[in-house]
Amino acid sequence: MAEADIVVRGARIRGRPEDRKYDVYIQDGRIESIRGHPSPGHGEHEIEARGRLLMPAFFNMHFHLDSVLTMGDPRFNESGTLWEGIEIWAERKKRLTVDEMLERVTKAVKWMVAYGTLWLRTHADTTEKTLTTVRGLIEARERLKDLMWIQVTAFPQDGILTDPENAELLEKAAEMGVDNIGMIPHNEYTRFDGAKSVEVAFDIAQKYDKDIDGHVDETDDPWSRNLEVVARETIRRGYQGRVAAGHVTASHSWDPVYRDRVFKLAARARVSIVPNPLINIHLQGRFDGYPKRRGMAPIKVALSKGVNVALGHDCIMDPWYPLGVGDMLQALFMAVHVDQMMGYQELKQSLDLITINAAKIWHIEDDYGVSEGKTANLVLLKGRTEIDALRLMGPPLYVIKEGRIVADNTGGTSRVLFEGRWEELDFSQISE
Numbered sequence: 001m002a003e004a005d006i007v008v009r010g011a012r013i014r015g016r017p018e019d020r021k022y023d024v025y026i027q028d029g030r031i032e033s034i035r036g037h038p039s040p041g042h043g044e045h046e047i048e049a050r051g052r053l054l055m056p057a058f059f060n061m062h063f064h065l066d067s068v069l070t071m072g073d074p075r076f077n078e079s080g081t082l083w084e085g086i087e088i089w090a091e092r093k094k095r096l097t098v099d100e101m102l103e104r105v106t107k108a109v110k111w112m113v114a115y116g117t118l119w120l121r122t123h124a125d126t127t128e129k130t131l132t133t134v135r136g137l138i139e140a141r142e143r144l145k146d147l148m149w150i151q152v153t154a155f156p157q158d159g160i161l162t163d164p165e166n167a168e169l170l171e172k173a174a175e176m177g178v179d180n181i182g183m184i185p186h187n188e189y190t191r192f193d194g195a196k197s198v199e200v201a202f203d204i205a206q207k208y209d210k211d212i213d214g215h216v217d218e219t220d221d222p223w224s225r226n227l228e229v230v231a232r233e234t235i236r237r238g239y240q241g242r243v244a245a246g247h248v249t250a251s252h253s254w255d256p257v258y259r260d261r262v263f264k265l266a267a268r269a270r271v272s273i274v275p276n277p278l279i280n281i282h283l284q285g286r287f288d289g290y291p292k293r294r295g296m297a298p299i300k301v302a303l304s305k306g307v308n309v310a311l312g313h314d315c316i317m318d319p320w321y322p323l324g325v326g327d328m329l330q331a332l333f334m335a336v337h338v339d340q341m342m343g344y345q346e347l348k349q350s351l352d353l354i355t356i357n358a359a360k361i362w363h364i365e366d367d368y369g370v371s372e373g374k375t376a377n378l379v380l381l382k383g384r385t386e387i388d389a390l391r392l393m394g395p396p397l398y399v400i401k402e403g404r405i406v407a408d409n410t411g412g413t414s415r416v417l418f419e420g421r422w423e424e425l426d427f428s429q430i431s432e
């Protein structure tokens with residue numbers, strides 16, 4: 001008789017000695033036991049890991065599902081800049097409908113699940129005044145929850161104080177049931193408005209008991225200094241551990257003395273920083289000749305000051321970013337290059353940026369990881385070591401959500417279990 005629903009046999013486990021292999025028994029959605037390999041028990045379903053690396057599944061902590069897979073509609077971004085992207089999106093968002101958005105979102109989520117992401121935070125543009133984005137993404141959160149956990153952040157793309165209606169729309173989104181409140185202080189008209197907008201976002205978050213997830217200082221401008229305001233408000237309002245600041249690319253250009261002070265303040269406030277390496281290296285540094293700034297928040301420095309750092313993918317094939325398949329290992333691969341995290345231990349540890357560090361922001365760190373009793377949310381990678389994970393990248397062989405295999409990339413195709421049936425994925429924006 002089978003002792004478990006699934007046994008992953010002969011796996012290496014991240015965080016345990018590389019010269020040992022384990023059999024992981026999964027039962028009723030949880031990791032029932034981890035035994036030395038070989039062990040005599042049997043599972044209903046057996047996976048032969050052959051020494052490959054088993055680790056907890058990935059997080060994508062910053063993403064824009066509302067614009068995903070709209071590239072080329074109404075036109076392509078020829079300059080490749082943030083500003084042309086915003087212009088194109090302003091046109092495109094007038095034609096959003098819940099149905100067409102759900103179609104794109106569902107496709108992209110399947111890709112990301114196939115690549116091992118089970119948790120995703122998406123922004124929903126609340127300056128799109130019909131709030132179609134919010135309705136559509138809240139619906140996607142429900143409809144796709146067997147595949148992936150999605151949190152929706154109300155995101156005032158064009159600013160909170162730039163239009164008298166925008167704060168109302170942000171609050172309306174909170175009433176509609178978003179998970180987090182966003183902000184974009186560097187996009188307000190003045191730095192004073194920037195600071196004020198942070199307070200408005202916190203007011204709404206506090207009133208509705210939501211976490212904060214902002215776009216903060218996403219510019220090369222060294223005088224963009226909103227992270228300090230975010231940290232101050234966090235401390236003032238007792239919001240420690242409930243705030244994430246996305247991008248913070250300006251911190252790359254800050255004076256080191258200033259950066260030291262503000263990163264320490266962010267650490268004290270337990271404000272997490274969420275760089276988006278693929279998009280940051282692509283969109284920042286656009287005013288520079290050569291030498292050209294890298295424009296990604298200095299992750300190593302932030303970690304060394306005690307700041308929690310996790311990564312986002314930000315975009316796939318939209319007005320801002322023409323590439324991507326939703327592989328968080330690609331985002332991490334870019335990060336370790338841009339920030340020169342190439343020491344052996346640094347490389348091994350860098351996987352924390354798409355796993356445990358993000359689990360802390362999601363408040364599930366106690367139930368996250370490959371150990372007995374925890375919910376089985378796992379990926380079995382192609383490679384055998386953490387270095388292999390970064391060399392070979394995705395997709396993993398298998399993705400397991402709550403003890404069920406939800407993605408199978410063995411056999412030369414990618415398949416995802418959706419609404420009770422296995423579907424073969426096609427990773428192209430356009431259909432056959």
Ligand SMILES: [Zn+2]
Binds near residue numbers: 062064123314
């Ligand atoms: Zn973003």
